[in-house]
Amino acid sequence: MLTVRAPATSANLGSGFDVFGVALERPADVVRLEKADRVTIDVTGAGSQYIPEDPDKNTVGAVADALDAPARIQIDKGVRPASGLGSSAASAAAAAVGLNELYDRGYTREELVPIAAKGEAVVSGDAHDDNVAPSIMGGFTIATDKGVTQVDADIPLVACLPDIVVSTRDARNVVPETARVDQMVETVGNAAALTTGMHRDDPELVGQGMHDTVVTPARAKLIDGYEQVREAALSAGATGVTISGAGPTVIAACAEEDRRKIASTMLDAFGERGVDARVYQTRIGGGAEVF
Ligand SMILES: Nc1ncnc2c1ncn2[C@@H]1O[C@H](COP(=O)(O)OP(=O)(O)O)[C@@H](O)[C@H]1O
């Protein structure tokens, strides 16, 4: 029996759509695995009533298949599904890391990323790597078809999860098909600033780089109160605010001393719209851990 803790993640960070991701110190999924003749899955914890235990429909089933590693898999969800916090990816990442070890498959962490991404294809129709990469490798990750670049960054974050469900599949359907050249120029500048900020552990530069005028405005319409929460977080000192993953979580970068105030301000702003929410005061953390 093996236990793996795999962190929630925040993908995109505004300017890095389908490329950037960070591991969050909290929350996380805890997955227990033991060898078996066939794959069975039990799910408990946050939002477990919405998560299929059928191996063909759960992200961990696709990972077990890809590694040819049948197991009894118990998932304790710390990350609610359809949150924008890489819920489905955290389970897939834990399964990939755990089954690789249980069956002694010998893959490196980077090689496990596309294997875990097969789980994401099951739920969103697309094998994007930007959530599984940080959940497996930790820190800030840049995932492209050439592989993953990883940086151990340390930036305080606030992730505010409203009681709204946005499925990644639906949020992908509203992404514009084209962008103007001036938007492309702005995005390159922001993505470069954010990457430099991660190398320097600089919340100002990271926050500046989270600005995006292409994908975020289209998706903001799916999140009741997004603009008000964003404004509130910025006025409480956030250095940048954007949608986490496909939403509905709203994520803010900040200096350590402003984090608590930003967290309560974001909760209040959703509350004023009549939307219940919960907030995680967190930071960029490490990747999946095996116990
Ligand atoms: N192990 C899993 N953990 C969470 N969700 C899962 C899992 N396996 C399948 N799903 C399904 O994936 C969908 C949520 O995935 P997604 O929309 O990507 O959420 P998130 O934004 O939190 O990653 C839900 O329909 C859920 O039932």
Ligand SMILES: N[C@@H](CCOP(=O)(O)O)C(=O)O
């Ligand atoms: N790049 C993807 C990321 C989805 O993240 P999730 O946490 O919402 O699953 C996208 O933006 O569609």
